[in-house]
Amino acid sequence: MLRNGQTEEPLGVDTHEKLDELISQWARRHLHQGRCFIKDGIIDADRWKTTAPKVLALLKEGRHEGLSTSWDLREYIRKDIRENGRLTGPALKNTSYWCYAIHHVARGRLRGFPVGTAALDQAVELFLSSALVNIKKSGGKAQSSFAELAEYARADGDLLRQQIELIDPDIVICGYTWPHVKHLWPEAKNAAFEGVWRVGRRVFLDFWHPGHRIADDLKYYAFACLLQNSDALFKLDLPKSKQPKSQG
Numbered sequence: 203m204l205r206n207g208q209t210e211e212p213l214g215v216d217t218h219e220k221l222d223e224l225i226s227q228w229a230r231r232h233l234h235q236g237r238c239f240i241k242d243g244i245i246d247a248d249r250w251k252t253t254a255p256k257v258l259a260l261l262k263e264g265r266h267e268g269l270s271t272s273w274d275l276r277e278y279i280r281k282d283i284r285e286n287g288r289l290t291g292p293a294l295k296n297t298s299y300w301c302y303a304i305h306h307v308a309r310g311r312l313r314g315f316p317v318g319t320a321a322l323d324q325a326v327e328l329f330l331s332s333a334l335v336n337i338k339k340s341g342g343k344a345q346s347s348f349a350e351l352a353e354y355a356r357a358d359g360d361l362l363r364q365q366i367e368l369i370d371p372d373i374v375i376c377g378y379t380w381p382h383v384k385h386l387w388p389e390a391k392n393a394a395f396e397g398v399w400r401v402g403r404r405v406f407l408d409f410w411h412p413g414h415r416i417a418d419d420l421k422y423y424a425f426a427c428l429l430q431n432s433d434a435l436f437k438l439d440l441p442k443s444k445q446p447k448s449q450g
Contacts, residue, residue, distance in 0.1 A: 218247065221368050228339060228361050229272065233354070237340035239272040240264035244333045244369060245279055253331035255308055258371035259297045260379050262351055262411065263338035275334065283326055293377075296412035298329035299422050300375055307429040315419040333369050337362065337379055348381075355382040362386060373405045380408035395432040 221243055229239040242264065244250045264275050282290055289295045299316055302325040306313045316325045338346060338354040355362065363386045366374065376383070380399070384390060390399040390406065399406040409425055 217368055221365065224361060224365055224368065228358065231358070233357050234340040239340045240336065241272070241274040241276065242335050242339065243276060243365065245276050246330045249327075249331035250333065253328070255304065255372040256332070256370070257301050257304055257328075257373045257375065258333040258335060258366065258369055259300075259375045259377060259412075260335050260337070260366070260383065261293065261297075261377045262379060263336050263341075263346055275336070279334070280330070283330065288322065289326060289329065292418075293411070293413040294329070296418055296421055297332075297334070297375070297377070298325040299418065300409075300412065300425050301325065301328040301332050303422060303426045303429060304373060304375075307426060312426050312430060315422045333371060335362070335365060335369070337382055351379075351382050355386075359383070359386050371404065373407065376406055376408050378409070378411040378414075380406060393432055395428075397428055398432040 225241050225243070228234065229241075250256065279289070279294065282294075289298055302316050302321070303312065305328050313321070316322050337351055337358075339358070341350075362383065384399075387399075387401045387406070390401050392398070393400045393405070397408040399408065407425075407428060409428060410421060412421070414421060
């Protein structure tokens, strides 16, 4: 796959080390001292290397009620899938459905809302192949105010942009987070359709939070409409070898 005219290299050890150091530096900041810090990023590095397009979900915060020690959201997701065969949290489930939509729409064919074992397994697999980043990495709760999230985005904005640049996704799903982070990418250009922004080859999708309290299938088709009404995804150079697995 070519990105900006260069041959793509798989995520290397050096990039992993930089991401780990970035997270360690983040946790040491005064804002996070004495708080439960939740690590995030690429969910499964091996899957990430071989998938296309590369999708990152930029969400608000990880919850930590009742927890006093820091933990790793990526490990939690992998463990949840291993033990339950599915994602149990509504926000994570819907993010997996949106990954499913992206991978199919990007190849010119939207599939219906995933139901049945084969489609749900594929949605989980595509989610495992993605990345998940929260703006607020400590002090997470059921619902933070707009002002709280904006403060974290301002205070940690330099590291947040650096984290996303190092992960280097093709598509960033902003789950009601674009208003908080758009100042980090002043070069972003509207991609001729409301809710779709470009920074170079990268696409930012300004959409609802995946935990938004309407029916999951309605969220899915609204998200698919956003994708289909923009040519942003269809300009991605996707190798045929990286087609998502068939539903059967």
